[in-house]
Amino acid sequence: MNEIVSTAEMEEGAEELAPAMFRAAPRSVEFNKLRKRLVRLTREAIDKFGMVKPGSRWLVALSGGKDSYGLLAILLDLKWRGLLPVELLACNLDQGQPNFPKHILPEFLTANGIEHRIEYQDTYSIVTDKLPQGATYCSLCSRLRRGHLYRIAREEGCSALVLGHHREDSLETFFLNLFHGGRLAAMPPKLLNDDGDVEVLRPLIYCAEPDLEKFSQHMAFPIIPCDLCGSQDGLQRNAMKAMLDDIEQRQPGRKDVMIRALGNVNPSHMLDPKLFDFLSLGRAE
Secondary structure (H helix, E strand, O other), rough: OEEOOHHHHHHHHHHHHHHOOOOOOOOOOHHHHHHHHHHHHHHHHHHOOOOOOOEEEEEEEOOOOOOHHHHHHHHHHHOOOOOOOOEEEEEEEOOOOOOOOOOOOHHHHHHHEEEEEEEOOOOOOOOOOOOOOOOOHHHHHHHHHHHHHHHHHHHHHOOEOOOOHHHHHHHHHHHHHHHHOOOOOOOEEEEOOOOOOOOOOEEOOOHHHHHHHHHHHHHOOOOOOOOOOOOOHHHHHHHHHHHHHHHHOOOHHHHHHHHOOOOOOOOOOOOOOOOOOOOOOOOOO
């Protein structure tokens, strides 16, 4: 069951999209600096990781949280500035969580002239049936959601699924893998799904979560809470978040240094012979 919406505003051209979404935004110097910083960092990620193929169509996942709202707004801002030559289709997957406010996202998207698709798939019942009471639902719920989003991307002719993961998400994933997985791996800015037909893009990978929080407050997005099902993300990720916040408080700017370090790897100074040929390394006779 799904709903496709293409409003009259869409026919007026992409130039109208960003102003519509930003029409109630503050005109303060503080907000303008914040907006420009988020746009600059998003554009940097898009350019550095080769995310754009002009004329392609992107499916932008919209959960109703601050990060996905911010992602959509910044992408529309880039289109308005003539810096993002792709079509955008916002998509919310209603997964059947109890008390999910079904009216909020369609009303918001329609009011702002944003082409969108709302799809209902009761994955919540599947998750609660398979997992014991009191378990954390987030991991299985996320996998089911991703599968449906890939399908929707194919149905809508979208070459990419675009997600709102930010700097903190990538850093937390890196330390989770370091401390609990015994490997060095973060959340990539760009990857190809297992079937090889849909790219997954994370244009906000350099953007700071506190900036997105402030941006959301300034823009007065109608936030939908992520805990409607009563389940929260794992304690291990929460511990990584607390650790990183503590480091940032003690040494401001460390998160920016760390996210840049993930793009500045020296294989010869690591311990992985698959990345560097230590066996062939030797002193010239």
